[in-house]
Each structure stands twice: as structure tokens, then as C-alpha cells.
Amino acid sequence: MNTLRSRKEIIFLGALVRANRPMATLWYALLLLRGLLPAFLAISTGVLVTAVKQGDSLTGPLIFVGGVFIGYQTLAPLHRTASANLGSTTAAWLNDRLMIATTRPTGMAHLERADLIDDLTVARDFDLGIMGPPMHISIDFIATGLVEMVVGFASAMVLFAFAWWAPIVLLAGWGSTHWLLRESAVWADRDTPEVRDAQRHAEYAYRLAVDAPAAKELRLFGLAPWVVDRFSTRRRQLQELRWRATQLREKSMIGALLIVLVANLGVAYAIATQANDGRIGLGAAAVYLTTMMQTSTVAFGGFGWALDGAAAPVAAVLKLESAMAEAGTLPNGSQSASGKPAVSIRFDNVHFSYRDDTPTVLDGFTLDIRAGESIAIVGVNGAGKTTLAKLLCRLYDPQSGSISADGIDLRDFEIESWRSRVTAVFQDFVQYERSLRANVAPLGASDEAIHQALLDAGADDLAALDQILAKGYPGGTNLSGGQWQRVALARTLCCVNEGAGLVLLDEPTAQLDVRGEAEIFERVLNATRNATTILVSHRFSTVRQVDRICVVEHGKVVELGSHEELIARGGRYQTMFDMQAAHFVETDASGEALTYETL
Numbered sequence: 001m002n003t004l005r006s007r008k009e010i011i012f013l014g015a016l017v018r019a020n021r022p023m024a025t026l027w028y029a030l031l032l033l034r035g036l037l038p039a040f041l042a043i044s045t046g047v048l049v050t051a052v053k054q055g056d057s058l059t060g061p062l063i064f065v066g067g068v069f070i071g072y073q074t075l076a077p078l079h080r081t082a083s084a085n086l087g088s089t090t091a092a093w094l095n096d097r098l099m100i101a102t103t104r105p106t107g108m109a110h111l112e113r114a115d116l117i118d119d120l121t122v123a124r125d126f127d128l129g130i131m132g133p134p135m136h137i138s139i140d141f142i143a144t145g146l147v148e149m150v151v152g153f154a155s156a157m158v159l160f161a162f163a164w165w166a167p168i169v170l171l172a173g174w175g176s177t178h179w180l181l182r183e184s185a186v187w188a189d190r191d192t193p194e195v196r197d198a199q200r201h202a203e204y205a206y207r208l209a210v211d212a213p214a215a216k217e218l219r220l221f222g223l224a225p226w227v228v229d230r231f232s233t234r235r236r237q238l239q240e241l242r243w244r245a246t247q248l249r250e251k252s253m254i255g256a257l258l259i260v261l262v263a264n265l266g267v268a269y270a271i272a273t274q275a276n277d278g279r280i281g282l283g284a285a286a287v288y289l290t291t292m293m294q295t296s297t298v299a300f301g302g303f304g305w306a307l308d309g310a311a312a313p314v315a316a317v318l319k320l321e322s323a324m325a326e327a328g329t330l331p332n333g334s335q336s337a338s339g340k341p342a343v344s345i346r347f348d349n350v351h352f353s354y355r356d357d358t359p360t361v362l363d364g365f366t367l368d369i370r371a372g373e374s375i376a377i378v379g380v381n382g383a384g385k386t387t388l389a390k391l392l393c394r395l396y397d398p399q400s401g402s403i404s405a406d407g408i409d410l411r412d413f414e415i416e417s418w419r420s421r422v423t424a425v426f427q428d429f430v431q432y433e434r435s436l437r438a439n440v441a442p443l444g445a446s447d448e449a450i451h452q453a454l455l456d457a458g459a460d461d462l463a464a465l466d467q468i469l470a471k472g473y474p475g476g477t478n479l480s481g482g483q484w485q486r487v488a489l490a491r492t493l494c495c496v497n498e499g500a501g502l503v504l505l506d507e508p509t510a511q512l513d514v515r516g517e518a519e520i521f522e523r524v525l526n527a528t529r530n531a532t533t534i535l536v537s538h539r540f541s542t543v544r545q546v547d548r549i550c551v552v553e554h555g556k557v558v559e560l561g562s563h564e565e566l567i568a569r570g571g572r573y574q575t576m577f578d579m580q581a582a583h584f585v586e587t588d589a590s591g592e593a594l595t596y597e598t599l
């Protein structure tokens, strides 16, 4: 445990250098100087006392004392400034590392693993400050603590000139107190499931309270007290855990105090006796007594709570980089996917589950899709439709079986190359807090292409291209759910214009009004007629418009054919269709009944 702890601290001290080498060098240099100066101050005072006693010239000793004193006074504020600077740049560096750790892996499994998500909460604490002060503040405490350690050791070194045993006795004495204080200040066993759990829940409750999307339900369902309670209980729990872990132990405290007392009295007695005997001069006695007292800073300085509190998240950040890369990186192939799929997409006996401990989602899924056709995937909630889309984007790999494009396994393609061939409207598409233009073409496209995409998605009249689609920005606006869905559709259609060959539409019109849905889907199909289009939808009015329909159940294809074929077959598809059609009677503006047949 001890080696682990010190390793964490070493990692932290090294991270400062990695984050900002020049500033860290300055910070360490100032730390050393500030640590050494009190010993020099003691020596210079001794030199002055000796000069006074012997009636020598005082100019030299006074300059010595003055110089050391000025240095002593000015270095502290300088060091504080360097600390603030180093703290902020280190926090920025750590944030960068976290962004890289989370976004660089080609897959996404690392963001779904509970242990890594816990690590992420611990890691972010250098910034969040739930467990301790944020980095730009704690670094100053760390600096002071380390300076005190150097002061103590440097002062003890001066005492070697008096007697070899004096620094050893003093350091041992104060060392016992240091150990005791450290035990009481450092939360050694913070990395437990209980602590992590409390941290994660506190963070979750905090997010619910401050993020706008949860605001509606918190108010409507009266959940605000629950959120506040959850946050404060977890915080209290963390404080209690910390308190319990760091209580002073009374017995050893008395022991440590006795050791300190005996050590100091012993050394002071020896100095006094020798001064009295005339074996050492008055100046030397002053130096030794001062440094003896300064050695006490060893007890209070150093590796206390601040260093421990800052070192834990830093170690977590640096650990996450490799852990997330390992969990989330998919093997990369070497083949170019340019022009694919030109012939077909094939699922061949695919078995897939998200993790070893979660149920099988796809259980021998086999399906041939012809390039250029449009195919709909139909199935109940949780049947695995979105999973199929994610597998096609190669966000995960199947445990067995294969998915191929034109006979080439997706794993053999260069991931980026394959992904540039695919575009998707995901069921949980993202609403970017950016302009309409950037929402439609995040990587840029001509105005003409953007306008065309917006037109096809029925979103041409929503906002000016450069208007920010989020409140909280100058001139920003927000859209309704259905309007956002049109924007997401336009984003995908823009990619199709740019040449994407495989289009995945996962409930692309679920939030659109009925008339808008039928009309827009027709336009979308038209715009994607040169691409292979896979549609997931629960709305049979859209499903029936595609070339072929595939019904998924229990992780397998149970029916496949055109709308007419499947209706004629009278199986699962027909049952589902009839159920929906029976419930679906709506009147249009003229009062005429609209059904699936008329739509």
C-alpha cells in the first residue's frame, strides 16, 4: 500500500513536468530555494552574532543576513504565482488527456464499462473538486508542504556540524509525528467500491440538478428534493468515510509527542552544555538552536492531504489513457473501403452481446442486403435493430460470425475508410450546440449542398444557416423535437450527397407529424436511391415504402420479403401491421378518415 501511495505521488510530481516543463522547473527551483533559505538564514544570523561578539566588521554579515532575508520574503509570493500558473496548466493538460482517453479509441466499449466510468469520476475530481480543492488551489498547499519538508531536512543537515547524532535523533522524533499526522490527513483507502460509488452518485445527482434536460421532470415529478437528498447524503457519506479513515489515534499521538519531546530536549541540552563549556561559540549555538527548531517542519510539511488529494485523480487520468485505449480500441484493418458496398452487405451467422455478462442480442443473425436496395428492419423494442446499425458502423465487433461488404469482412477495412462510407440518423442523434450549418455539415459542405439536404429533410424553413441552435448563445434559438429530427436527417442526406454508400436510418421520422413523415420519407428515399439504405422503423407507413422488409425476433431473421409478400404470407409482419392499422385512424383537415391504406 505504501509503495502504491508513494508511486501515486511520484506520478503526480512527474505529471507536473510533463504538463508544463518550464513552469515546473521554475516551481521546483523555487521550492528548493525556499526550502534551503531558512537554514541559510540561521547560519547568517550565527555569523552576525559571532561578528558582533568578536567586534569584527558587520558589513559582510549584515549583507549576508539582508540578502537571505529578502530572498526569504520574496520567494514565497513568486512561488505562489508559479503554483497558480502550474496548477491551471496542469489541470488543462489533464483535461486534454481525458479528452484523448475518451475520444481516441475507435470503439465505444470503454465508455460503457462500469469500472472505467468510476475511474473517470475519480479522474475528473482535480477539476470538479468534490473530494478536495481543484488543482489550481491544491497545488499551493502542496508547494507549502514540500517547502516545509525541505526546510526541515536542510536545517537538520546543518546540525551535522554540531553532532552526527543530533539530526538523526531529531528527524526520527519529528518523523514519528509526521507519520502520525500523515496517517490522519491522508485518505489512504479512498479507492474502494464504496467511495467510488458515492462519488459517482454525487456526480450524477449534481448533473441532474444543473443540466437543463432533466429540469422538466425534476419539477413535474417533484424530484428536486430527491436529487438534493441524494447529493447531500453521498457527500456526507464521503465525508464520514474520510473522517473514519483519518482519525487521529490517541495512543500513538501521546507516544509520538513523548519521542519529540525527548529528542528535542536531548539535542537542546547538548547544545546548551557545549555553549556553556565554551566548546562552541554563541553564534554557533544560535545557529544550532534555530535549525533544531526549524527541523520541526518535517512533522507538519510534505506529503499531506493536499498531495494525496491531487495525486489520486492524476494517477486515475494517466491510468485511464491506457485502460480506455485497451477496452475501446478495435483492431484496424488495412483495406480501403472506397466505393463499398458495390455488390452487397452480408451478415453471416452473427452472434453478439454487449458484454460477457449481458444477454445475447444477435443469435445467429444472417441477412444478405443487395447494394443499392432499401431494406427495413422491423421488430419489437429491444429486438436488436439499433445494435445492427451500430455493428454496421463498426462501433463493436461480433463475438462470432461476420459482417462483410462485397465479400470483405468489415474488420479488414481501415476503420476510418469504412466509416467514411457510412452515414446514419441514430435513434438518439445528437443536437449540437452549433449553427444550423454546422449541424447539417459538421465537417463543412457547400451552401448549395446544405440547402438541398435541408429541403429534402423538410427543414429548409427552420432557421438561418448561421443561427446557433441552442439557447445561451447570442441570437441562439432552440428547435422542437421534430424539427431537430429533420436537422439530423439533413445531416445524413448531406453525407449521402458527399458520396456515402450506406445509409442507416434508425427511427428517422419517429418524431415527425404523420403527414410530414410520409412526405419526407419519400423524399429521403429518393435522395438515397443510389445508396444502400437500411431503415429501422415502427411505423408501417414508412416501412412499406422500401424494397424489402426483414423481421427480427430473438436475434434472428424470421421473415424477409416485400410488404406485399409478407402480408400475403400472413406471419409476424402481417400481425404487427394489422395491429397498428387497427389502431390507426386519423382524420385530416377535411374530416376524411386517414388510414395506412390511404396514406
Ligand SMILES: Nc1ncnc2c1ncn2[C@@H]1O[C@H](COP(=O)(O)OP(=O)(O)OP(=O)(O)O)[C@@H](O)[C@H]1O
Pocket: 112, 354, 355, 358, 361, 379, 380, 381, 382, 383, 384, 385, 386, 387, 388, 427
Ligand atoms: N450499450 C449497451 N450495453 C448493454 N446492453 C445493451 C446496450 N445497448 C442495448 N443493449 C441491449 O441490447 C438489446 C437490443 O437493443 P437495441 O437497442 O438494439 O434494440 P432495438 O431493437 O433498437 O430496440 P428499440 O425498438 O427500442 O429501439 C436490448 O435488450 C438492450 O437492453
Ligand SMILES: [Mg+2]
Pocket: 385, 386, 387, 427, 506
Ligand atoms: Mg433501437
